[in-house]
Amino acid sequence: MLIKHAAIFSTGFLLTVTLCCVGQISAQSPTPDGPIHVPGCLVSLVEEIEVPAKEAGVIAAMEIKPGMIVEAGQQLAQLEDEQTRYEKQQMEYDREIALRESENDIAIRLARKTQEVAKAELYHKQQANMTVSKSVSQSEIRQLMLAVERTKLQIEESEHKQELARMTAESRQVGVQMAELRLQRHLIKAPIPGVVAEVFRRPGEWVAPGDTILKIYRIDRVRIEGFLSISEAGPEILGNLVNVTVELPGRRRVQYPGKIVFVSPEVEPVRGELRVWAEVENANHELLPGLKAEMQIQRSNGYYSAQQQAGQPQLR
Known part of the structure; x- marks a missing residue:
């Protein structure tokens, strides 16, 4: 009799443990409609431009220095004319x-x-x-x-x-x-808005066409680069909205909205991952290249999803 009760108790206990484990596993697994989490991302520049001389001549004037914020079309230097x-x-x-x-x-x-x-x-x-x-x-x-x-x-x-x-x-x-x-x-103008990163020439120096005079980084928009497992998503996320979390200096975590603008057409063979990146606005210039970030990619609002909703065939 005791053996029978012990067997029933053991069977019930194992069933309870099994159900609890299954419940925990189900709770930890992401739902198909939930956002895709991409950790270990990196903030990088969208544009980095070396501004050249277009004509040969002596630099007559230059009113810029490294760290100076410039607007697109702003005059930076002038050659003798x-x-x-x-x-x-x-x-x-x-x-x-x-x-x-x-x-x-x-x-x-x-x-x-x-x-x-x-x-x-x-x-x-x-x-x-x-x-x-x-x-x-x-x-x-x-x-x-x-x-x-x-x-x-x-x-x-x-x-x-x-x-x-x-x-x-x-x-x-x-x-x-x-x-x-x-x-x-003869006028050297900023082709993009940004910050002057380096100045290579000075007034009085001779330059030839193509010689780099200065370098500009675009900082009003930045890129968030990361790697995504091919088992989680593929090219269909192109255009999807993202929520980017960045830890700024001082351990301050800030979130920024953005959008996926690139999904690599090539899968990394060893880890089976795709390189992806999003672009986010950086109006306050807080996001600095080199900072670490993570992305939450929303599903079903990208370029391929829009084609499906419109009844058009997906691009392959």
Whole structure:
């Protein structure tokens, strides 16, 4: 009897333990619709640009230093440009001369007046011949007809010259625009907003086209890079929203919203992981490259999910 009760007790105890373990395992397993946790991420730069010289010359002015915050399009330095300015001024004079020549129609008006006189004289001579036969020789008539034809050609030639002058003025205008472009290329401007990380040249130094003058880091937006197991998700998370947690200096943990912008098309063969990264806004410039972070990736709101909802086939 005691053995029977002991057996029943043992069986009940094992069943209870088994159910408890199963319950604990089920509670620890992530639900299919829950966020994907990506630990061990790293904050890095979105853009890092070396700003080059576009023209050869001596650096005339530079009003920047490392650590300075700059805006896109802000002038950072300038090369000497006196020669280019004189060239532009010369082209502007040439353009003005050609423009005035294109507007000058004196030769055309003179040729037309000459043609009127020649036609009138020819008409009177022909009328005289009709009144008195052979009062005017055929040779003189032919000379007058030639004079009329000559004035016609003079008009055409004057109009042609005026058209060439107009085209020359347009060509000179292109030359002025090219000179203005060369002047702009003497200005070193920030291609992106960010912070000046390094300055390689100083005023008075000669630079050639392509020489790096300074380096700018973009800091208003940063990248959060991490690795994701292929068993958890794949390319379908592209475009998904993320919640990034970063531990700032002073052990202050701050959360930032972002979005997945890249999923590697290549799986790391040893660990079976995909490289992914998200971009987050960094308006306060608190997120510094090199800080550690972690991501919570939301499901079913990315590029591939949107295609499925629209009834379009997924890209493979």
